[in-house]
Amino acid sequence: MSPMKRIENTVLTVLTLLAALVWIFPLYWTFVTSIRSDENVAGNTSILPDEFQLKAYLDAIFNTKLTVWYVNSIGTAVIVTVLVVLISMLCAYALSQIRFPGxxxxxxxxxxxxxxxxxxxxxxxxxxxxxxxxxxxxxxIILPQLIAPVVIIVYKQFFDSVPKEMREAVVLDGGGEYTILFKVFLPLNWGITTAMSIVTFIGVWNAFFWPFLVVTSEDMMTIPVGITQVNDAFGVAYARLMAVAMLAALPVIVTYIIFQRRVTEAIMISSGVKG
Known part of the structure; x- marks a missing residue:
């Protein structure tokens, strides 16, 4: 490797690390705030953790409706993900493989x-x-979130690339459209299905605007909306608010760590479609 190339790689590595630090700092600050007492949060500008206590987390778990919000978020995210993938797959298959007017x-x-x-x-x-x-x-909450044209287009592009001979062979064996889709096409695109499912799940889990508008009862709120209800008699409880935010982000962080490659693939696919 030439000295110039080595210098370029070093500069790119440094810039990437700096960008990563800028991105992760809000998450770090949220965690540091969540392990402090509410009395120590106000006016404390130290970026280093000066105390460690779980009072805010215990308070968030036992004195808020966090578990209810978790159930609502998991339920809506799973249902929307399953329906979006299924509906988009069926729509894309029809647009790609079936000839019909319009x-x-x-x-x-x-x-x-x-x-x-x-x-x-x-x-x-x-x-x-x-x-x-x-x-x-x-x-x-669920119905307006079922519109996902990106997923339809991604599936259609894949179905268009499948050799027509495979479809014709199944038709000759007496297979119908559902047999072709679920027993031939679907096993070929598990990677795309997994990637689209993960990104859809994360997007629905983080959705705030629509659930905020359509839900007024605390028992129906999802976690992003429920966070706005975390306060006490003296105003906003910052430590507890940050604890709820950390607990709300935990499933997304774990999902990304486990399925990092699939998430990256899905983002690249979606960006390519939008571009």
Whole structure:
């Protein structure tokens, strides 16, 4: 390796480490704040942990509805992930493998949905959920989050690349469309399915805006919304708030650590589609 190349690699490594430190510092500060007492949080500007206690975590677990919020978040995230993957897979298969009138128009609508900001649909979605009496319900939280054009396009691109001979062989053996999809195509794309499932789950777990609008009862709140309810009689309890934030981020952190490669693949795939 030439000296110039070695210098470039060193500079890139240093810049990457600096970017990582900038990214991880808020998480570190949250943890340091969560292990302090509420009395010691106000006015304390030290970035080093000067005390270690779990009072804020115990308080968050036993004096808030954290477990209820966890159940709500897990339930909505799992249901949305399963439905998004299943619906997107079926839609993509139809657009890719089945010839029917209006197929190109329908695919054009899916592509055109990227041009519509999600925020512009909030009012109409809220009015619709209210008319259906789905406010403060899991259905009200879940249904508007089932729209995932990126997942449809990713699946369609994969289905388009599958050799037509495989489909024709199954048809000759008497297999139907569901047999082709679930017994031939699906085993070939477990990597994409896993990656899309992980990213969808993380996105739904972190969703705040829509659950915040459609839920007013604490018993129906998800963790991102429930964090806003963590306070006491004297105002915001910062240590307990940071403890709840750390506990809320824990599943996402663990998921990323375990499935880091799949998450990276999914982000790259989604970025390529959007680009």
């Amino acid at each position: 197929r190109r128009l329908l695919y054009g609508i899916v592509l055109g949905s990227f041009m519509v900001p999600a925020q512009t649909l909030v009012v109409t979605q809220f009015v619709l959920m209210n008319d259906l009496n789905l406010i403060n319900s899991w259905a009200g």
